[in-house]
Amino acid sequence: MTSLNKNLKTCSKGHKFYKNSDCPTCPICEKERKPENGFLALLSAPARRALESNHIVSLQQLSKYSEKEILKFHGIGPSSLPKLKAALEEEGLSFRD
Ligand SMILES: [Zn+2]
Secondary structure, three states: OOOOOOOEEEOOOOOEEEOOOOOOOOHHHHHHHOOOOHHHHHOOHHHHHHHHHOOOOOHHHHOOOEHHHHHHOOOOOOOHHHHHHHHHHHOOOOOEO
């Protein structure tokens, strides 16, 4: 019967965290949800491999390339581009050119 743990919450992944408000957002999950290379998860496996084999694992690195250069990578199809563009825009970035 201690009041110490009244704000200790456990998220669905088992992270324990303290929160004062009713907001159930887990700060650990929050961080994990926004990894720099999260955009890779949006892509098909061949497209992801294409970027990784060109050492593009972050949006910052991706923004150093133009659309044309990206399309030249083996495995990247035109359907990958809108996803990449959207991911870049979310971070305030864009393709070169
Ligand atoms: Zn969590």
